[in-house]
Amino acid sequence: MVSLEKLKQLRLIHLCIALTFFTSGVCINLIQLLMHLVIKPFNKRLFRKLMYYACYSLYSQLVFVADWYAGSKMSVYMDEDDYKKYAGKEHVLLIMNHKYEIDWLNGWMICDKLNVLGNCKAYAKKPIRYVPIIGWGWWLAEFVFLNRNFDQDKTIITEQLKVVFSYPDPTWLLLNAEGTRFTPAKHEASVKFAQERGMPVLKHHLIPRTKGFTASLAPIRGLCPVIYDINLAYRPTDTTPSTMLSLLNGKSVEPHMLMRRIPLEQVPEDEKEAAKWLQDLFVEKDRIIDSFLETGSFFKTSGVKEVPVYVKKPRLSSLLNFFAWAIFSMSLIFSYLINSLLAANWTAFITSLSILGLFYWLMGQAIKKTQISKASNYGSAATAKASTK
Template sequence: MGSLEKLKQLRLIHLCIALTFFTSGLCINFIQLLMHVFIKPIDKRLFRKLMYYACYSLYSQLIFVSDWYAGSKMTVYMDKEDFEKHAGKEHVLLIMNHKYEIDWLNGWMICEKLGVLGNCKAYAKKAIRYVPIIGWGWWLAEFVFLNRNFDQDKTIITEQLKVVFSYPDPTWLLLNAEGTRFTPAKHEASVKFAQERGMTVLKHHLIPRTKGFTASLAPIRGLCPVIYDINLAYRPTDKNPATMLSLLHGKSVEPHLLMRRIPLEQVPEDEKEAAAWLQNLFVEKDKIIDSFLETGSFFKTSGVKEVPAYVNQRRLCSLVNFVCWAVFSLSCIFYYVITSLLAANWTAFITALSVLGLFYWLMGQAINKTQISKASNYGSSKSPSAK
């Protein structure tokens, strides 16, 4: 076991993972583009069904790293009837706390377990659409890209949500209502904002920006029946930090996730009342996270009804998907490198090595972008006035 753990520390192994992801990602982007050009104009329903598999094939490679390579296990807490009868079988608007470096991956993990990973979408910054592989894939998969200018974004939200929830299969759309990832600086600004306005100060969250949420309600009524409130937390005593570096080094993480199903009819239609509803939800979410961090239970001191826990088992399809892409990608790349070397084609050989180095560098940059210390300053230097 010790030798296997040492093997996972090797940069060569990390390079192989990076080569597989980036090579397959470019192939998948090309397939997505072909579908966009040749299938979507003719049959949007078929296009969206096929897009599910393209997106799943890309995203599940990171699920492989978490589930199979690192051996992580997620515990999900949800009402028994909601979990068995509804989860993975309906369109959903997700509201999730945004505190950890890999909270997005934890969201993908539960989506993968429930069979909706290929139709998992999110509100994202417009600049991301220009990022190769993930950004291009999200753009071709019809994500909701925003400018962080509400006058422009309101129209985008109205139009794009009708697209997202017209998909023939269950689609989950993530809205990070806090607007940005939690950092000490942003939390300080959020606390100041709340105190100045007589609002409840949140300990584990930022004050939510309500405009994006309220602008989303009208377009989805009649299309999306529910909101899932997701509360994600890690135990303070966990030995491995919840980061991509931990996973890449084969160190497991253990996320705990409380999901609550809220029918959309329970959310007021009036904009001010809906905004107040969201604020109250985050006050409740803060109590839930506080209870978990203090007692190890989401329920002991939060006042929330206790529900069953489900330990989600890893699925074979993510392993098979990664292995197939790894065999294809690595065999093609190393065949080219070896034949170039044997033929003394130094130009091709140096080019191939440069590409390998580029992919390794890109992996480092991608991991770097997930780190909290590298998060954007959005929300830290100005008041979080409900955008």
């Protein structure tokens, strides 16, 4: 008899998860488009209320894989008053380290547990909006898409942030201030850049690009009250790699996340002073991560005040949402296959099998896109001169 652990490693199970996600994703994209055409022109507030549920229904399927399917456990460290009074109850600009293959999913996990998953947004590269399912969904959900050309992006940031923080419910906007995911090659270029300019050298981060951050401050003042500094780390002794493939194979991961609430009025309004504030923040973030990797504690050698840890259980809604879509998708696909087979409609049957193969291929491509080895060259030696943009 096949054990549950072995069952989760079967490609057939992975295919079912992929079929559910891609089939539901097409349906959700169509729903989002319909809301854009029918509701948004007449009632933007209602449109944005409903968009929360469409996005939640899509994102929470991947949260299900991490929380329920793989059984991952997230530990969140946050000041007790901030956690109880504010977490999940206000607009937030997030600044998070970008080092792990699934750090984006770890962010979704905490958003789900704080009931803001459907309204979590991010700065993203413009080409992503043309990617089916996720890209289309983000575009229809009014994400901030940038060209990586500051002269063009400054206008986009100013206009789009007013849209993002006009949502009636708490919205979390992620800014990866490092500009790209951490890799050894990019870190080497970042170290060289810092040394040439007499800046502090960071061990666990890339030098932050300050222009995007400072351009974001003026538009959100009066709309978004706080910045959340998120420090994500995995213990070096963890035996399971923090990858999407690990989760699909049913192997749990244990992310640790320190969240610090920083009122926006603590950030200087002057552009140069705000840029220095961000650079100083990353020096402190580097000490925090270094402390965790060396001692297993964010606080022991970082000089940061120790705060309580919270381990919240997965939400039932992500489980129910996934199985509802799974039943719909699987019944739709397999009934079509069976009917085609019984009717000896070989063209339809072979076409259906080809589509299943395409979905399986898409799943593989999606996993590859999360791998650090497949990260872009942006931020490497070839582009190091733009490190502060």
